[in-house]
Amino acid sequence: MKTRSARLFPHILSYAALIFPVAMLIVVAAWRLGEGGLDPASTSMHLANADWQVTLQAGMQAPPSSVDSKTLPNTWKSTTLPRAFSPAVASGTGRQGATGRKQEVSTTWIRLSAERTSLPSGPLALYSPRIKTDGTIAIYVDGKLTHQEQQQGPLWNSLFTPLWMGLGEGANGTPPQEILICVQHPAASWVGMSSLWLGNAASLQRTYDMRLWLQRELPAMLSAAFLAVGVFALFVWFKRRHETSYLLFFNVAATSFVAHMHYYVGMPIANDWFAWLTINSLLWLVAALHFFLCHLHGRPLKWLTRALILALLVIGVVTLPLLPDTSSFAWAIYAIILLTAGSVVVVGAVNAWNRTSEGRVLVVGLGLCALVGVPDWFLHNNIMSTEGWFTGAYTNAITFGMFTLLMFHRYVNAIADVERTNASLARRLQEREAELARSHKLLLDAELRQTISDERQRLMLDMHDGLGSSLISAIRSVERGNIDDAKMSQILKDCLDDLKLTIDSMEPVEADLLLLLATLRFRLEPRLEGTGIVLLWNVRELPALAWLDPSNALHILRIVQESIANILRHAHASEIRVSTKLEEYGVQVVMEDNGRGFDVDKALDSSAGRGLHNQRRRALAVKGRVSWKSGPTGTCFSLWLPLDSDAAVN
Amino acid sequence: MQAQSPDSEPFPIHVAVVEDDRDTRDALCKIIQAAPDMRLAGTACTLAEGMAMLSGPPADVLLVDLGLPDGSGIDIIRATATQWPSCSVMVSTNFGDETHVMRSLEMGAAGYLLKDSSPAKIIDEIRILASGGSPISPIIARQVLMRFRQSGTEAASAPAQPADQSTLLSAREREVLDYITKGFTTNEIAKLMALSHFTVRSFVRRIYGKLKVTSKAEAIFEAKALGLSRD
Numbered sequence: 001m002k003t004r005s006a007r008l009f010p011h012i013l014s015y016a017a018l019i020f021p022v023a024m025l026i027v028v029a030a031w032r033l034g035e036g037g038l039d040p041a042s043t044s045m046h047l048a049n050a051d052w053q054v055t056l057q058a059g060m061q062a063p064p065s066s067v068d069s070k071t072l073p074n075t076w077k078s079t080t081l082p083r084a085f086s087p088a089v090a091s092g093t094g095r096q097g098a099t100g101r102k103q104e105v106s107t108t109w110i111r112l113s114a115e116r117t118s119l120p121s122g123p124l125a126l127y128s129p130r131i132k133t134d135g136t137i138a139i140y141v142d143g144k145l146t147h148q149e150q151q152q153g154p155l156w157n158s159l160f161t162p163l164w165m166g167l168g169e170g171a172n173g174t175p176p177q178e179i180l181i182c183v184q185h186p187a188a189s190w191v192g193m194s195s196l197w198l199g200n201a202a203s204l205q206r207t208y209d210m211r212l213w214l215q216r217e218l219p220a221m222l223s224a225a226f227l228a229v230g231v232f233a234l235f236v237w238f239k240r241r242h243e244t245s246y247l248l249f250f251n252v253a254a255t256s257f258v259a260h261m262h263y264y265v266g267m268p269i270a271n272d273w274f275a276w277l278t279i280n281s282l283l284w285l286v287a288a289l290h291f292f293l294c295h296l297h298g299r300p301l302k303w304l305t306r307a308l309i310l311a312l313l314v315i316g317v318v319t320l321p322l323l324p325d326t327s328s329f330a331w332a333i334y335a336i337i338l339l340t341a342g343s344v345v346v347v348g349a350v351n352a353w354n355r356t357s358e359g360r361v362l363v364v365g366l367g368l369c370a371l372v373g374v375p376d377w378f379l380h381n382n383i384m385s386t387e388g389w390f391t392g393a394y395t396n397a398i399t400f401g402m403f404t405l406l407m408f409h410r411y412v413n414a415i416a417d418v419e420r421t422n423a424s425l426a427r428r429l430q431e432r433e434a435e436l437a438r439s440h441k442l443l444l445d446a447e448l449r450q451t452i453s454d455e456r457q458r459l460m461l462d463m464h465d466g467l468g469s470s471l472i473s474a475i476r477s478v479e480r481g482n483i484d485d486a487k488m489s490q491i492l493k494d495c496l497d498d499l500k501l502t503i504d505s506m507e508p509v510e511a512d513l514l515l516l517l518a519t520l521r522f523r524l525e526p527r528l529e530g531t532g533i534v535l536l537w538n539v540r541e542l543p544a545l546a547w548l549d550p551s552n553a554l555h556i557l558r559i560v561q562e563s564i565a566n567i568l569r570h571a572h573a574s575e576i577r578v579s580t581k582l583e584e585y586g587v588q589v590v591m592e593d594n595g596r597g598f599d600v601d602k603a604l605d606s607s608a609g610r611g612l613h614n615q616r617r618r619a620l621a622v623k624g625r626v627s628w629k630s631g632p633t634g635t636c637f638s639l640w641l642p643l644d645s646d647a648a649v650n
Numbered sequence: 651m652q653a654q655s656p657d658s659e660p661f662p663i664h665v666a667v668v669e670d671d672r673d674t675r676d677a678l679c680k681i682i683q684a685a686p687d688m689r690l691a692g693t694a695c696t697l698a699e700g701m702a703m704l705s706g707p708p709a710d711v712l713l714v715d716l717g718l719p720d721g722s723g724i725d726i727i728r729a730t731a732t733q734w735p736s737c738s739v740m741v742s743t744n745f746g747d748e749t750h751v752m753r754s755l756e757m758g759a760a761g762y763l764l765k766d767s768s769p770a771k772i773i774d775e776i777r778i779l780a781s782g783g784s785p786i787s788p789i790i791a792r793q794v795l796m797r798f799r800q801s802g803t804e805a806a807s808a809p810a811q812p813a814d815q816s817t818l819l820s821a822r823e824r825e826v827l828d829y830i831t832k833g834f835t836t837n838e839i840a841k842l843m844a845l846s847h848f849t850v851r852s853f854v855r856r857i858y859g860k861l862k863v864t865s866k867a868e869a870i871f872e873a874k875a876l877g878l879s880r881d
Contacts, residue, residue, distance in 0.1 A: 496766060500745045507748070507789055518788035518833030525835070526768060537833055 044127075044199020047179070051076035051111040052085065059105055060184055063138035065145045069111055069180050076111065081195040084132070084382035087188045104187035105135075112179045114198055125201035126179065127208050128163040129387050132192030135185030139165060141176045156262040156274070159379075160216045160390060164208050166201060192386035219393035220264045226400040227257040229407070248292045249403060255285040256396055263393050272321030279319050279330070282337050283312050289366055290344045296359040297352035304347050311340055331381050338377055341370045358406050365402030369395040458551050459502065465614065466558070467498045497523060501561060505554035511544035513587065513641070514580070516553055520560055521578075531568065538579035542587050547622070547645035555618040556589075556641070559626065562611050563591050563637045571595025571635060586624070589639040597630040663780045664691035666709035668700040668726055669742065670718050674765060678713060678742075681769045688776065697721035701729060708734035710780050713763065715742050716750050724757050731758040738779045748789050752797075755858050756865035761785045783851025784858055791830035794861060798824075819860065826853045 053075045085108055126147075131137055137149040147165040150158060167176060176198070183191050197204055230253020237246035259281035262274070287308050294301055315333055345366045352359025376392035378384035474491045477483035500523050509515045517539065528535055548556075567573055573595030581588040603609040612628070619626045624641040665682050667690070669675040675693060682690045691709035694700040697718045704726070712730055716723040727739050738760040743751055751762045761784045763775055775785055786794075798819050819827070822843070829839045836854075840847045 496745075503745060504789070509792075512792075512831070514832045515788055515792060518831055521833045522787050526771065529768070529771075537835075537838060539832055541832075 043203045044197045045114065046195060046197055047112045047114065048081050048195040049078065049112070050081050050193075051078050053077065053109050054085070055107045055109065056187065057105050057107060057184075060136065063136070063145060063148065063182055063184075066143050067140050067145075067180060067182065068143050069109075069178060072109060081110075081193055082385045082387040084190055084192040084386055086190055086382065105184055106187040108133075108183045108185065108191045110181040110183070110193055112181075112196060114176050114179060123201040124167040124175065124199065125204045125208075126163070126165040126167060126196060126198050127204045128196040129194045129211055130159060130192065131163055131181070131183065131194070132159060132190070132382075132386050133183045133185045134189045135183055137163075138182040138184075140180040140182065141167060142178055143180070156265045156278075157216065160263050160393065161266075162208055162211045162215070163196075167198075190382050192382055194385075194387035215390060215393065216264060219260070219396060222394075222400050223257055223260050223264075223396040226253050226396050226403075229400070229403065230254055230257075245292070245295050248288065248295055251288040252285065252292055252399065252403075255281050255288050256399055259285045260393065260396055263390075276316075276319050276321055279333060279337075280312075280316050282334075283315055283340065286337065286341045286344055287312055289341075289362075290348070293344070293348035293352055293359065293362060293366075296362060297348070297355045299351050301347060301351065304343070308340060308344070311336060331377070334377050334380065338370065338373055341366070341373065345370050358409070361402055361405060365398050368398050372398070455550075458554070462502060462554060462558070467495050467502070470495050470498065493527075497527070497561075501557045502554065505557055506550045509548060509553060511546055511548045513542050513545055513548065513556070513589075514539055516548070516556060517560065517578070517580075517589065520557055524561070524564055527564075527568070533568070533573060534575045536575060536577040538577055540580050540582065542580055542582060543643065545587070545641065545643065547642075552622045555622050556639070559615045559618050559639055560589065560591070562615050566611060567591070567593045567595060567635070570598065573634065583640075585644075586640050586642045589641070591637045592634060594634040597632055597635050600628040600630050662687055662689040663711060663776065664689050664709040665711045665713065665776060666691045666693070666703060666737075667713045668694045668697075668703070668718070668723060669713065669715045670695050671715070674715075674742075678772070681772055682776070684769075685773050685776075688773070695719075697723070697725060700726045704729050704733040708737050710737060711776050712737050712739045713742050713776075714739055714754075714759075716754065724754060727754055727757045727759050740776070740779055748787075748793060751790060752793055755790075755794075755861050758862050760855055760858060762790075778851055781848070782855055783848060784855040785851075786827075786830055786836075786854045788831050788833060791827045794857060795824070795827050795831070797861065798864070819857065823853055823857050823860075826850055827857065 053073065055073065087106075126139070126141075131149070133150075136151055138145055139147040139149075146167070149163065155161075179196070179198070181193070183193075185191060197207070230250045233246040233253070234250040237243065237250065240246065258277060261281075262278045265274075290301075290305065290308055294305070315336065319333065345363060348359070348366065349363040352363055372391035372394055375384060375388065376390055379386070379388055379390060470491060474483075474488065474495075477491075478488065501520065504516075504519045504523065507519070509519075521535070521537065525535075564576070567576055571593045573593035575594045577590075577592045579590045579592075581590065600612075604612055615626050619639060622641060623645055624639060626637065626639050629636040629638075665688050667675060667678050667682070669678060672695075675695070679690055679693060682688045692703050692706065694703050695718075697720045700714070700718070700723070712726075712734070714723040714726050723741065727741070730737055730739050739754075739758065741751060741754040741759045741762040742765055743762050744765055751759075754762065761775065761779045763772060763785075767775070778785065825843065826839060829842065834842065836850045837847050839845075840850045843850070
């Protein structure tokens with residue numbers, strides 16, 4: 001139960017971490033949408049029927065502070081808003097001069113009547129989604145100038161900013177009767193006018209806010225976010241120069257931001273370079289997307305690239321502010337841009353569709369971008385209702401969403417890849433470790449086999465010389481029947497002693513020669529019992545002999561054993577003195593007896609000297625040496641052993 | 651199985667034998683019965699018989715073979731310590747069997763006997779054992795020294811284990827062991843240390859006693875460390 005709740009707790013936490021922010025966002029959105037609270041339809045009046053006329057004048061004039069519509073020429077025509085007033089229509093009614101047309105300025109007058117009494121009390125406001133014009137806008141309420149827009153000429157963001165005009169407390173209870181809109185503009189340009197709403201300020205505010213937010217602020221946010229992601233990609237590229245896609249992505253984000261900047265910048269369209277940038281960056285964006293697509297599907301598409309660069313250069317040069325004004329065929333330039341975008345999408349789609357899923361996502365996104373760009377073009381060229389939506393602002397949202405999707409996939413895949421790699425690395429490491437352990441075990445086994453084989457060899461050699469031959473001769477003697485029990489017992493006892501020493505040699509003596517000699521004495525002591533021979537133990541402390549392994553220990557035991565056996569057999573001594581001495585390069589074990597001695601040289605030459613030769617051979621095997629000094633008063637046998645097995649025997 | 655022996659001594663040494671090999675057992679019995687100061691108190695061939703024997707009157711010396719057909723002589727050594735506390739246990743062993751000898755000493759044996767020893771030597775060893783001495787060899791001495799060096803350091807690192815006299819070797823005891831590893835006989839050591847031959851042998855017995863205590867203390871310490879024992 002406890003563990004279950006402990007397991008559940010992180011789940012609850014993570015759900016809370018998910019639900020809380022989502023709920024927060026929903027609540028904020030609800031506030032935003034729920035503001036106003038009043039239904040605009042019941043609290044405001046939709047003004048869609050208007051009268052209009054166009055007058056001509058010599059140039060731009062400051063709008064007078066009051067205009068009585070009755071003083072204007074009585075050439076009003078009625079129409080339904082929204083509506084685009086074409087220059088042909090506009091100039092059709094006035095005098096059309098063949099010369100100086102560019103200097104001519106038209107004033108388009110739009111009159112709306114609000115003669116109704118159903119307006120609610122409280123602050124009133126006038127709202128219109130859009131007035132599309134290259135000139136100034138002045139609004140007269142009941143003949144009085146109450147609002148002006150674009151006094152310095154058209155603004156970059158005017159198409160995306162709805163009209164909003166507060167009318168105060170309904171003019172002391174008398175609602176406005178007439179609204180006159182006066183638009184001054186070059187005679188050759190279009191004027192687009194959407195319908196108007198007059199009504200309760202609070203409820204209209206909501207409609208206005210929503211329009212402003214969806215049309216300008218949300219795309220601006222998305223555009224900025226896209227740029228931020230682009231900058232992030234740029235920094236990724238700084239670290240990973242070989243991954244060009246990040247740089248290309250930054251390019252797309254940057255050009256996209258620049259291409260859409262005019263949506264949000266409220267400055268007057270006076271700077272020609274900004275206009276140039278606005279038009280051209282759109283084409284650069286198409287080019288950047290093209291390069292990105294090429295990078296994705298990996299095909300150069302030389303002819304399309306060349307055509308794109310050519311179009312880019314031509315339009316770039318033609319639209320230069322230094323050259324004659326091109327605004328009259330701006331529609332054509334935009335059409336070219338739309339066409340190039342379309343062809344980039346189609347060609348990209350053909351090439352990338354079967355290659356990468358990323359390419360497919362990108363192509364779909366770009367197709368959507370081109371599609372949402374088309375209504376923009378229609379709107380710009382007055383083919384579509386002025387009240388419609390500029391969907392082009394959302395190309396950024398689409399590109400942003402699309403690239404975010406790609407990045408999301410890459411990021412998630414990269415994490416999965418890293419995890420997979422780690423898992424496979426761990427597995428390989430484990431395999432390698434197992435392999436190492438296996439080979440190590442094989443090595444150990446081989447070493448063990450070698451050790452066993454060496455040990456067997458050593459014991460075989462030893463037994464062949466000692467125990468084996470003693471037993472064989474004993475067996476032969478028994479078979480021949482020429483051996484008495486006492487002798488037989490003695491031979492077997494000797495064999496047992498041999499065996500004991502063999503076993504003792506395997507005891508770890510830790511390089512202690514004295515312990516080895518002590519063991520030997522302990523084993524041979526019973527042999528001396530009853531012989532009347534006194535053993536004088538005169539040993540001194542000796543340094544450790546690092547080379548004293550079982551094999552060498554057995555050699556030493558056999559050498560000393562042989563010496564004692566010789567004394568017991570031949571010397572007729574009454575005393576054996578065993579002593580040890582430390583010398584510069586070695587240690588010496590000396591055994592002196594007071595027996596009758598023997599001729600060393602003669603013994604070494606005769607067959608009886610086999611034991612002595614064995615001693616010499618064994619001494620050489622441990623890099624030591626043996627020597628005998630014998631006289632009538634006894635024999636002195638000494639065994640010299642090196643302190644260090646590497647030291648030369650001299 | 652009671653055996654009669656000439657009752658020449660006022661306080662004969664009662665010797666019991668646990669040995670499964672018939673020849674060895676007969677040889678041992680013969681040697682003991684031949685000794686004027688010894689009396690064969692009983693014989694057993696198996697672990698079960700040996701254990702049954704322990705419920706009878708105690709002997710002074712018990713000769714035990716470790717490799718019994720129905721179990722290890724170690725069990726008899728352990729049981730003797732509680733049932734015949736005054737009895738000295740002597741393990742009869744073959745040469746080169748130092749590991750078992752050490753184990754037996756830790757379990758409370760007071761000495762050990764090589765099976766191929768001469769009858770005189772066997773009688774001698776039994777007498778020394780009965781009088782409170784113990785035999786030793788250089789290799790056993792070496793192993794005892796090493797065991798105390800280990801347990802000395804372990805005792806120092808274990809706070810629950812006070813380093814008291816009953817678990818540490820005295821300087822003289824250590825000296826005796828050092829001499830043994832250098833090849834000196836007990837007689838020579840007695841001379842070198844200006845002690846009696848008997849004192850040196852009794853030193854060895856005391857060392858074996860400490861070996862038993864130490865190994866018990868170690869067992870308890872290990873059991874505590876493993877959480878097997880509460881006290």
